[in-house]
Amino acid sequence: MLDFSGITIGFAMTGSFCTFQDAFGQARILKQLGAKLIPIMSDNAFNTDTRFGEAKKNAQELSDICESEIINTISKAEPLGPMKMLDVLLVCPCTGNTMAKLANSITDTSVAHKWNRRL
Numbered sequence: 110m111l112d113f114s115g116i117t118i119g120f121a122m123t124g125s126f127c128t129f130q131d132a133f134g135q136a137r138i139l140k141q142l143g144a145k146l147i148p149i150m151s152d153n154a155f156n157t158d159t160r161f162g163e164a165k166k167n168a169q170e171l172s173d174i175c176e177s178e179i180i181n182t183i184s185k186a187e188p189l190g191p192m193k194m195l196d197v198l199l200v201c202p203c204t205g206n207t208m209a210k211l212a213n214s215i216t217d218t219s220v221a222h223k224w225n226r227r228l
Contacts, residue, residue: 114143119195120175121149121220125202126161132201136174139199146175147195151207151218155181186219
């Protein structure tokens with residue numbers, strides 16, 4: 110079995126709401142493998158209620174899994190890169206919009222932030 114002890118993963122979620130339950134399952138697996146998870150949610154993922162779940166409950170579930178407060182603003186995300194707080198950033202789920210922002214260094218959410226190039 111894999112051992113992720115000592116590995117810090119930024120577990121970032123964007124607005125593909127229909128896959129949130131699957132993403133939570135993957136976060137649980139990483140946690141069971143020993144990874145330290147830092148929860149990050151885009152503004153839309155953090156604040157939008159959908160037919161797939163209420164924003165507050167989704168945020169609480171991720172926070173509970175990661176045992177940490179969610180980073181949901183650019184100002185909260187800003188220290189991650191310069192302080193080298195992550196070994197890897199996992200965006201799960203990652204929308205096409207977020208993927209394009211990451212590829213082009215567009216900083217307008219806590220997930221698509223300039224620190225992604227410094228990891």
